Amino acid sequence: MVKVRMAAPVLQQNDEVAKENRELFREKHLFVLNLMSSPGSGKTSVLEKTIERLSGRLKLGVIEGDIYTTRDAERIEKCGVPVVQINTAGSCHLDARMIKPALDDFDLDTLDILIVENVGNLVCPAEFDLGEDARAAVLSITEGNDKPMKYPLVFRESQVVLINKTDLLPYTDCDIELMEKELKQINPELELFRVSARINEGFEPWITWLEEQVKIKKN
Numbered sequence: 586m587v588k589v590r591m592a593a594p595v596l597q598q599n600d601e602v603a604k605e606n607r608e609l610f611r612e613k614h615l616f617v618l619n620l621m622s623s624p625g626s627g628k629t630s631v632l633e634k635t636i637e638r639l640s641g642r643l644k645l646g647v648i649e650g651d652i653y654t655t656r657d658a659e660r661i662e663k664c665g666v667p668v669v670q671i672n673t674a675g676s677c678h679l680d681a682r683m684i685k686p687a688l689d690d691f692d693l694d695t696l697d698i699l700i701v702e703n704v705g706n707l708v709c710p711a712e713f714d715l716g717e718d719a720r721a722a723v724l725s726i727t728e729g730n731d732k733p734m735k736y737p738l739v740f741r742e743s744q745v746v747l748i749n750k751t752d753l754l755p756y757t758d759c760d761i762e763l764m765e766k767e768l769k770q771i772n773p774e775l776e777l778f779r780v781s782a783r784i785n786e787g788f789e790p791w792i793t794w795l796e797e798q799v800k801i802k803k804n
């Protein structure tokens with residue numbers, strides 16, 4: 586009789602490492618945010634504007650998740666904050682085991698907030714706990730009004746949605762009120778912020794939200 590050992594399901598293994606990451610973040614009083622969206626909605630652009638505004642207010646670190654290239658990490662490095670790129674080499678999401686070794690590259694004692702830009706994908710990242718404190722999704726108005734209802738998990742699992750590219754509203758058929766209404770139907774607790782990274786508009790309520798989360802984590 587051949588003996589078969591069942592491997593622990595992937596999500597169960599992930600949850601164990603996520604728990605270790607979360608414990609470390611708790612010890613360090615470090616607020617960790619998982620930033621998710623489909624490719625091209627503007628995660629890196631929103632991050633650049635966020636870093637600019639938090640400069641001199643909070644100490645920030647960034648983990649960049651991409652399938653290939655260091656392009657986003659190069660953009661973030663130019664903003665003058667510590668950044669580590671993770672290349673998943675095919676995987677469509679980050680998982681807790683990828684995050685854990687990357688943490689060694691930061692001096693966590695000096696950071697107030699760590700933002701993880703997940704791989705651009707509206708489905709898989711939401712299924713993997715990284716040990717983060719909160720999740721924010723970026724949804725751009727050019728993606729179409731139907732996206733929240735078609736991809737509800739990421740919005741159900743997030744605390745915040747940044748509705749980006751509002752500068753393009755006059756040129757699209759996006760009904761932003763309907764978009765917000767449907768997001769609230771999916772998750773009534775969501776904080777919604779309308780922003781445009783291009784014209785640098787609408788960021789203050791988001792920055793206030795981040796600062797509040799950091800304050801809560803410090804206590």
Ligand SMILES: Nc1nc2c(ncn2[C@@H]2O[C@H](COP(=O)(O)OP(=O)(O)O)[C@@H](O)[C@H]2O)c(=O)[nH]1
Binds near residue numbers: 627629784
């Ligand atoms: N018009 C407009 N374009 C934007 C805005 N934010 C980002 N973009 C553009 O959208 C593209 C994708 O942005 P990026 O930040 O790389 O998205 P990511 O793939 O989600 O990280 C780039 O060409 C950006 O210049 C915005 O608010 N308005």
Ligand SMILES: [Mg+2]
Binds near residue numbers: 702
């Ligand atoms: Mg990006």
